[in-house]
Amino acid sequence: MTAPSAAFLTIGDEILTGRTRDANMPLLAAKLVDKGMPLREARVVPDVAAEIIGAVNGLRSRHTHVFTSGGIGPTHDDITADAVAAAFGVPIDVREDARAILATNYPNPETDLNPARLRMARVPEGATLIDTPVSKAPGFSLGNVHVMAGVPAVFAAMVEGLLPRLVGGPPLLSASLRADVPEGLLAEPLARVAAAHPGVGIGCYPFNFGGRFGANLVARSTDPAALAAAERALADMLRGLEAGAG
Amino acid sequence: MTAPSAAFLTIGDEILTGRTRDANMPLLAAKLVDKGMPLREARVVPDVAAEIIGAVNGLRSRHTHVFTSGGIGPTHDDITADAVAAAFGVPIDVREDARAILATNYPNPETDLNPARLRMARVPEGATLIDTPVSKAPGFSLGNVHVMAGVPAVFAAMVEGLLPRLVGGPPLLSASLRADVPEGLLAEPLARVAAAHPGVGIGCYPFNFGGRFGANLVARSTDPAALAAAERALADMLRGLEAGAG
Numbered sequence: 235m236t237a238p239s240a241a242f243l244t245i246g247d248e249i250l251t252g253r254t255r256d257a258n259m260p261l262l263a264a265k266l267v268d269k270g271m272p273l274r275e276a277r278v279v280p281d282v283a284a285e286i287i288g289a290v291n292g293l294r295s296r297h298t299h300v301f302t303s304g305g306i307g308p309t310h311d312d313i314t315a316d317a318v319a320a321a322f323g324v325p326i327d328v329r330e331d332a333r334a335i336l337a338t339n340y341p342n343p344e345t346d347l348n349p350a351r352l353r354m355a356r357v358p359e360g361a362t363l364i365d366t367p368v369s370k371a372p373g374f375s376l377g378n379v380h381v382m383a384g385v386p387a388v389f390a391a392m393v394e395g396l397l398p399r400l401v402g403g404p405p406l407l408s409a410s411l412r413a414d415v416p417e418g419l420l421a422e423p424l425a426r427v428a429a430a431h432p433g434v435g436i437g438c439y440p441f442n443f444g445g446r447f448g449a450n451l452v453a454r455s456t457d458p459a460a461l462a463a464a465e466r467a468l469a470d471m472l473r474g475l476e477a478g479a480g
Numbered sequence: 481m482t483a484p485s486a487a488f489l490t491i492g493d494e495i496l497t498g499r500t501r502d503a504n505m506p507l508l509a510a511k512l513v514d515k516g517m518p519l520r521e522a523r524v525v526p527d528v529a530a531e532i533i534g535a536v537n538g539l540r541s542r543h544t545h546v547f548t549s550g551g552i553g554p555t556h557d558d559i560t561a562d563a564v565a566a567a568f569g570v571p572i573d574v575r576e577d578a579r580a581i582l583a584t585n586y587p588n589p590e591t592d593l594n595p596a597r598l599r600m601a602r603v604p605e606g607a608t609l610i611d612t613p614v615s616k617a618p619g620f621s622l623g624n625v626h627v628m629a630g631v632p633a634v635f636a637a638m639v640e641g642l643l644p645r646l647v648g649g650p651p652l653l654s655a656s657l658r659a660d661v662p663e664g665l666l667a668e669p670l671a672r673v674a675a676a677h678p679g680v681g682i683g684c685y686p687f688n689f690g691g692r693f694g695a696n697l698v699a700r701s702t703d704p705a706a707l708a709a710a711e712r713a714l715a716d717m718l719r720g721l722e723a724g725a726g
Contacts, residue, residue: 247683252506277522309671310667348665350671418597
């Protein structure tokens with residue numbers, strides 16, 4: 235079985251102008267590693283229907299699941315639900331179960347649920363609502379596209395409600411080693427270790443702490459035995475380099 | 481004249497696994513707003529040649545400029561330069577001017593510049609090197625694609641070296657107003673203001689400080705007069721809402 239793959243789509247001018255720093259991708263990315271459904275691609279698009287539709291359709295055909303963040307509030311720039319409906323070619327309208335969830339946020343739903351707020355209960359035909367411990371505008375899943383809020387606390391709650399419903403693969407395991415050796419001296423032996431362990435992804439992330447150059451080595455695999463073998467090979471490599479440098 | 485548009489491509493498994501939180505996009509995004517070359521799209525792809533090539537070719541045809549971050553170090557997982565050369569269909573090899581810049585980092589370039597480090601002097605045919613105050617592995621521009629480091633301090637230095645060379649448009653100006661009114665009550669009058677000011681992008685970003693709901697309103701335009709008019713309309717709208725609530 236091929237491991238399921240995931241893509242993340244962030245919708246919002248505020249991210250593209252640098253006004254807001256995205257906090258949702260690191261959270262989702264880490265959860266998906268544990269779920270065995272690694273993020274393989276991420277995109278950010280502006281609050282423009284054609285851009286959202288194009289990205290949703292581009293991503294949903296290539297990945298097992300697509301997670302979106304942003305653009306589901308009550309204001310004129312919140313157009314994600316309509317764009318996702320358009321991407322799938324299905325109608326969208328206020329749905330009673332979504333309206334009922336939304337109503338729980340307001341003391342006087344009859345009057346408080348004005349037309350703008352009711353927009354948050356618009357759900358594309360055929361979608362499933364995402365349960366959230368924090369009741370709010372409901373997110374929804376349509377096919378393999380999961381539409382969630384941009385506000386980090388609400389996004390996190392929706393992820394908690396959604397992920398248990400999805401079938402993951404074996405979790406992506408990792409091992410980290412710190413090398414107090416400059417990256418340029420690590421590169422050749424590291425490439426040999428990587429080539430000898432093709433089932434393990436090996437990354438090298440350089441650091442410089444006050445003039446001391448080194449790198450963190452991270453090995454990742456869904457196969458515990460392959461990961462352990464790569465970790466031993468990396469540790470042996472580092473001992474050899476330290477002995478050579480001493 | 482249409483304003484120039486920009487795209488940002490981040491290359492790196494460490495971002496997609498959530499291990500590293502990207503700091504480069506907010507920095508670049510803010511610089512590009514001032515430059516009048518707003519970021520219209522951003523993507524993150526893994527350290528996989530086909531993914532990088534596909535993203536570079538997808539983005540460079542749609543945008544005036546494409547900025548990349550990551551994958552230009554000396555290790556086996558640093559494949560951005562080769563992938564960009566492949567995307568353009570041009571050869572790549574060590575270039576003397578790049579080697580000379582690289583050599584300034586090492587006390588004994590003759591012996592320190594091992595084959596792995598020399599990989600950082602590989603530059604696609606036809607590329608221009610990016611001047612950086614911090615000498616390091618040089619970045620480069622090939623056509624409208626600008627290839628830079630992932631390490632934030634080096635990325636920032638490369639952006640400083642690069643941006644003065646590029647022709648921007650009128651800077652994207654913004655005005656912010658704080659509304660102490662829940663987003664659901666703002667939405668309808670706000671949509672009317674937005675519709676009446678089509679040359680101004682108006683975003684609404686809700687907040688909740690200890691149970692006090694409100695939103696920051698941000699208007700953006702390259703036209704100072706249009707921006708000022710929208711700002712006045714938003715202020716009038718807020719006064720009207722506060723009077724209504726009082």
